[in-house]
Amino acid sequence: MNISCCIFVLPFIAWLPLMASAATPPATQDFVLDNGLKVVVREDHRSPIVTAQLWIKAGSSYEPPGQSGLSHALEHMVYKGSSKACAGEFEAILESLGASQNAYTGPDFTVFYQTLASGRVGVAFEILADLMSTAELDPQDFTPELKVIQEERRMYVDDEITVLAQERLNSIAHPASGYRTPTIGWMHDLQRMNTAQLQQWYKAWYSPGNATLVVVGDVQPEQIKALARQYFGHLERGTTPAAPAPVELTSAGERSLTLHAPVASPRLIMSFNAPSLATALDRRTAHALRLLDMLLAGSNSARIKQRLQLSESIFTEVLSEYDAFNRGDSLLTISMQLNADKLNDADAALTRVWQVIESLKSKAPEPAELERAKNLLIANLVYAQDDLQRQAHNLGLLQTIGLDWRLADLDTQELNKVTPLDIQQVAQTYLTRERLSTAKILPEKSNG
Template sequence: MEKLLKPEAWHPEIDIKEYRFDNGLTLLVLPEHRLPIVSFQVHYAVGSRNERLGITGISHLFEHMMFRGSKELGPEEFSQVIQAKGGEVNAFTTSDNTSYYENLPAAHLELAVRLEAERLVQLRLTQDNFATEREVVRSERKLRAVDSPLGLPLELLSAMAYTQHSYQWPILGWDYDLRNLTLEDCLDFHRTYYNPANMVAVISGDVEPESAQAMVGRYFGTIPSPGPPPPVRAQESPQRGERRAIYKKVSQVEAFLAGFHVPSLRDPEIYAVLLLAAILGEGKASRGYQRFVRPGQAIDLEVHLPPPPFAYQDPGLLIIIGLAAPGYPLSALEAEVWQEIAQIQEQGV
């Protein structure tokens, strides 16, 4: 017990091994032998920031396409094979990257590595599976944005906050663009962004670094690469004043949403802002809950700032969402939230 209470036990040194292959692929290996399991992750440096008007939402659509089959496997068979070995499979798209991962018994690590490499090279991109998955993504957008009480207001908030940067459009994309995407758009996207020079592979768990390097080299090391795509150099100009809009819809409650520009992930100050967001809005012990929800002024008071790996690569937004309790004036709730924030500015937390 005494050993566990020492500060060095809270933050043990993390011994990550890094390897670079000739085709540009980066591999990170973190050995952890306490359990016979591993996590194999593939992170592609492409997200909604790499899109443009006309193809918004293609990064997220392509995440779906990666499960639609390859030369070796049929649609959704990738997941079924991993799950049959006791593993789990998932993927996610952010503003800045698209990630795929398999958590499974260490004895089956090579299976996951081989299948990830196979679908990277032999992905089945046909008009039929493209058209099917495009409609799936449009339905997902309808569920998560259009039919969600705060989905469209959140999209409006980002569109107002960013007038120049590609963070202005949603990760799900605009429906007009999704409807008009073509198979050729996907083929071009795959050629540009899905190559070894634009990806980082990660293996964490019960594995030796040297064997992991050899395994990844065997399946990924010979895949040709055109090199990394050109970087996105968008930069949002400083905002010179408040921007405000009113979104009207049928609802039994009123809400206000506010976004504050915050530092990028590269800025050390982002960690203080992440801590502040947790203090203000995470759980029933947060100041937002204790100050506004518990006394009855608000149904909910949330503060959102995505942590890694979902954090913004460029300066992002801290978002405050306040839902006024029935009968409580929304303007009064908003004013009281600003008073609380002003008190933190003056007195600290």
């Protein structure tokens, strides 16, 4: 170990919250076109590039029963031809400019983006405006693309037991909301999906009044305003259906499922129903849940990871996740892989996890322990400022889930306000059996 390096790094990490708090937020402006398109512009002049992201407020949580996967399928199809380009033509244009482009879908959104030289941002706007308004959605293109999506589901969900288990767990963890719907769609829905459904979905949700354009990079706001009016200003506002936020039952009762698979040792997934930043009674609750996630299994010093994986070795892997940035309620999830050489009993392992959870509920963490968790989480926020796409993602996500993009600039300040008693309170409130859904992946039983 390089001792001198460690001596330098430790105090540096301790100062990160203060550094982040003191940092001046980048110059950012927003405006709304007459047709309802919200535009957020953040200046970052460190390099002559820009990323442009078009956020559509439509994802899997919007989809009605029997039509799962529509948002993701539509994301694939809008690149297959429009009024200005044939399939692959926009991609070729962007490649010739040295640009990168992609798209992704989640429960609450569909996003299309391009990153390119800042002097070419008009090209990105022209492409994004065309994709949002004149996609052809040809049945001849959809048939082979649907097969691609079905194979994607087989490869990345059906053949991956942990992903499959999480998908099944989500279906019982969200008994009252659309968050039970997998983004890629259920296979039986994909098998009966048709272009008429896609066209209806496109018409319902793809309009300026239901979108946010986020631009981050080496640009001037007035320049972006002029280009936005030029390429998006002529589009009709459109009307969109009502989409209430997915809110869960306060206490749905303890739920569980068991899957048997060809695995060497059991795997456990525990998901607790919890509010998000958008649904919590106050933002401090959501920030306390973010830090609780870090304290449980978010780092090597976190309690479950430190005690049950690194010290007692009953787990070979411990992970946790809490997504504060949903338009509806969320989950705090802990997943663990058992070490069969130490413990092969899933129920006994769950008992040990509960013991660690109860320790946080019975006594608030020490200030130094909480400070470490804050340092790690805030460090990630600081590093994100070096990535234009992550900056744009954070701004676009907040707007799309119904919050103000300005909250991104308050994140560090609000995290630093969380106290040890806040952590204890959210642990007592949300880490309960009435809010718990558990998935067990057990080794297949031998027929011999």
